[in-house]
Amino acid sequence: MRLSVILATWLSSRGARTHTLGPVEQAVAARANHLSAATTYLKPLLSQNASVILPLDHDWDALQIRGTSPRVHPKFNAIVEAATEDDVQKTVQYASKFGIPFLAVSGTHGWTKTLNNLPYGIQINMRKINSVVVDPSGDTATIGGGALQWEANRALYAKNKQTVTALCECVSIVGPMLAGGHSMLQARHGYILDNLVSARVVLANGSAVTASSSSNPDLFWGLRGAGHSFGIVTSLQLKAYDIPSNWTVYTFIYNSDKLEAVLDVVNEVDGNAMRPANLVLSGVGTRIPPMDLHNPLIVYTVSYQGPEAEAAPYFARFKAIGPITIKPATNVNNVELYKINQNSLDSAACTRNKNSMGSGVSLPIWNTTAARAAFDIFTKMTSDPRFSQSVFLLENYGMQGVRAVNASSTSLSLEERQYPVVANPTIWWNGSAAIGQADAEAYGEQIRQALFSGLPKGANKHTYVNYAVGTENFNQMYGYDTTRLQRLKTLKKVYDPSNRFGFYNPVPLV
Numbered sequence: 375m376r377l378s379v380i381l382a383t384w385l386s387s388r389g390a391r392t393h394t395l396g397p398v399e400q401a402v403a404a405r406a407n408h409l410s411a412a413t414t415y416l417k418p419l420l421s422q423n424a425s426v427i428l429p430l431d432h433d434w435d436a437l438q439i440r441g442t443s444p445r446v447h448p449k450f451n452a453i454v455e456a457a458t459e460d461d462v463q464k465t466v467q468y469a470s471k472f473g474i475p476f477l478a479v480s481g482t483h484g485w486t487k488t489l490n491n492l493p494y495g496i497q498i499n500m501r502k503i504n505s506v507v508v509d510p511s512g513d514t515a516t517i518g519g520g521a522l523q524w525e526a527n528r529a530l531y532a533k534n535k536q537t538v539t540a541l542c543e544c545v546s547i548v549g550p551m552l553a554g555g556h557s558m559l560q561a562r563h564g565y566i567l568d569n570l571v572s573a574r575v576v577l578a579n580g581s582a583v584t585a586s587s588s589s590n591p592d593l594f595w596g597l598r599g600a601g602h603s604f605g606i607v608t609s610l611q612l613k614a615y616d617i618p619s620n621w622t623v624y625t626f627i628y629n630s631d632k633l634e635a636v637l638d639v640v641n642e643v644d645g646n647a648m649r650p651a652n653l654v655l656s657g658v659g660t661r662i663p664p665m666d667l668h669n670p671l672i673v674y675t676v677s678y679q680g681p682e683a684e685a686a687p688y689f690a691r692f693k694a695i696g697p698i699t700i701k702p703a704t705n706v707n708n709v710e711l712y713k714i715n716q717n718s719l720d721s722a723a724c725t726r727n728k729n730s731m732g733s734g735v736s737l738p739i740w741n742t743t744a745a746r747a748a749f750d751i752f753t754k755m756t757s758d759p760r761f762s763q764s765v766f767l768l769e770n771y772g773m774q775g776v777r778a779v780n781a782s783s784t785s786l787s788l789e790e791r792q793y794p795v796v797a798n799p800t801i802w803w804n805g806s807a808a809i810g811q812a813d814a815e816a817y818g819e820q821i822r823q824a825l826f827s828g829l830p831k832g833a834n835k836h837t838y839v840n841y842a843v844g845t846e847n848f849n850q851m852y853g854y855d856t857t858r859l860q861r862l863k864t865l866k867k868v869y870d871p872s873n874r875f876g877f878y879n880p881v882p883l884v
């Protein structure tokens with residue numbers, strides 16, 4: 375144990391490391407002996423394929439890069455690349471024993487600034503645990519806790535299967551799942567968490583348990599809605615479905631003066647209970663200077679998993695608004711879909727190491743007056759060259775499948791189960807200047823308030839946990855239903871009494 379103590383002492387003595395290097399590198403060099411001692415003593419506890427990576431090691435810098443670094447920069451002193459569930463357990467046991475903070479990392483795209491509260495500690499990198507297997511029955515797939523969407527989607531596609539994942543290939547399956555998981559398939563099958571059959575979870579005390587409707591059902595309930603606060607998922611079993619058909623995708627580009635007309639059609643189509651569940655509506659406000667020098671445009675995508683003829687009436691509605699361009703794509707398979715919808719690994723959305731910041735707003739319906747006010751702020755913001763690459767997400771993925779699930783069966787908030795609209799100004803900018811961050815936060819907040827000003831009377835303010843910027847209160851993210859909130863707090867006390875999982879929009883302990 376003497377050597378564990380060396381590691382613990384070293385980790386704690388490193389204190390708060392900032393993401394700007396310099397003096398830190400010197401300090402690191404001075405401690406080189408301790409670093410090798412630490413490596414020597416943690417490594418034998420782990421499986422053959424795991425690694426321990428320290429600041430002088432070759433891979434260190436690459437493993438600090440996040441989707442939205444430098445803005446989001448949890449401060450790590452050591453990285454354990456776990457290769458098995460047992461590696462995760464050993465690392466959590468080790469860290470918990472010495473009070474060393476830790477944080478799991480999968481896709482690196484988490485963007486809430488509460489992640490910056492990690493003062494120092496161990497990155498438990500999950501990426502080696504990335505297997506994807508369609509189970510023999512064909513009705514479920516077992517997916518590693520560190521798998522990314524592209525890995526899961528392509529492995530399933532090879533077996534003519536699909537499961538509910540989110541939209542960007544670069545994001546993990548688990549990250550979105552733990553608080554929802556908005557998806558192109560949600561109108562048919564619910565959110566990702568509604569498709570969770572069981573999960574293996576490493577708890578704060580290092581035990582590994584199965585969470586399902588029959589095993590630790592209370593944990594299973596908490597995991598599906600507030601999962602980031604309860605443990606590390608090492609593998610999960612999701613329902614799998616036969617791929618029914620290819621997709622037809624129409625992309626319309628409108629001048630910004632069509633905003634109201636577009637949102638009116640969206641409200642009408644999406645608000646119709648008979649809307650097809652395989653119809654997905656989503657768009658962005660974005661600048662495309664060659665097409666419009668002065669204003670952002672609206673790029674609106676209507677996707678339909680089925681033949682073009684079936685979706686023709688919906689395409690016609692959007693065509694009638696008068697777009698500048700229409701780009702149809704037919705016979706799009708489940709892999710090409712990500713390219714067409716600009717969510718593939720090489721898309722702008724998947725860019726890493728560049729500040730991006732969302733300030734998500736979920737709404738019961740589009741209020742075009744409020745949306746216009748928000749869009750005007752977005753227009754002003756993107757006329758500032760620093761923020762010109764920002765986008766304004768206008769999402770209506772469809773709700774039948776989400777609403778069909780018994781709301782008491784998961785911890786997900788009632789607002790998240792009901793509100794069909796997600797508006798999310800996503801602000802992109804370069805560099806680590808404080809002024810850039812302050813200005814981005816101010817714009818994000820103004821846009822958010824403009825959207826909230828259009829809430830129907832009595833409707834609660836809601837932000838999707840995974841789109842939160844990190845300033846929201848408990849109610850705004852987890853709901854207003856006091857029984858549900860109390861149950862979450864009670865579970866937190868049982869499963870994580872020392873708040874080890876307290877860095878991602880956490881459920882408060884008290």
Ligand SMILES: Cc1cc2nc3c(=O)[nH]c(=O)nc-3n(C[C@H](O)[C@H](O)[C@H](O)COP(=O)(O)OP(=O)(O)OC[C@H]3O[C@@H](n4cnc5c(N)ncnc54)[C@H](O)[C@@H]3O)c2cc1C
Pocket residue numbers: 441477478479480481482483484485500519520540541542544545546547548549550551554555556557602605606607608723724840841877878
């Ligand atoms: C480009 C982009 C596209 C997005 N698209 C969607 C979308 O279509 N639908 C949607 O619902 N959301 C979407 N989101 C939001 C997304 O759900 C969150 O950003 C999510 O936290 C990302 O997870 P990650 O693993 O990629 O990031 P990470 O930063 O690696 O992880 C995020 C959080 O999850 C924890 N975590 C990671 N792995 C595990 C694990 N195995 N067990 C337990 N905790 C773990 C981390 O500790 C951290 O707190 C998107 C975000 C971005 C940036």
Ligand SMILES: *[C@@H]1O[C@H](CO)[C@@H](O)[C@H](O)[C@H]1NC(C)=O
Pocket residue numbers: 421422423
């Ligand atoms: C280690 O990884 C290699 C390559 O991915 C794999 O073939 C091997 O089975 C792994 N070993 C163990 C013990 O899991």
Ligand SMILES: *[C@@H]1O[C@H](CO)[C@@H](O)[C@H](O)[C@H]1NC(C)=O
Pocket residue numbers: 619620705706707710
């Ligand atoms: C789906 O599209 C692919 C091409 O992307 C094509 O090869 C395949 O035959 C299509 N499948 C069906 C069922 O039409």
Ligand SMILES: *[C@@H]1O[C@H](CO)[C@@H](O)[C@H](O)[C@H]1NC(C)=O
Pocket residue numbers: 759760761762763803804
């Ligand atoms: C941000 O930096 C990238 C890479 O250096 C550069 O290509 C891009 O033009 C910059 N964007 C802005 C808005 O400054």
Ligand SMILES: *[C@@H]1O[C@H](CO)[C@@H](O)[C@H](O)[C@H]1NC(C)=O
Pocket residue numbers: 780781782783
């Ligand atoms: C919803 O789920 C709760 C808890 O699991 C259960 O008590 C209740 O009976 C269910 N309601 C319906 C309508 O199935």
Ligand SMILES: *[C@@H]1O[C@H](CO)[C@@H](O)[C@H](O)[C@H]1NC(C)=O
Pocket residue numbers: 741742743744747824827828829830831
């Ligand atoms: C729409 O939002 C505006 C404020 O932006 C508000 O005055 C109006 O009452 C809202 N309309 C509806 C129908 O809620």
Ligand SMILES: *[C@@H]1O[C@H](CO)[C@@H](O)[C@H](O)[C@H]1NC(C)=O
Pocket residue numbers: 577579580581868869
């Ligand atoms: C770990 O925590 C869980 C949940 O509180 C508890 O059931 C279990 O007994 C604990 N295990 C150990 C080894 O303390």
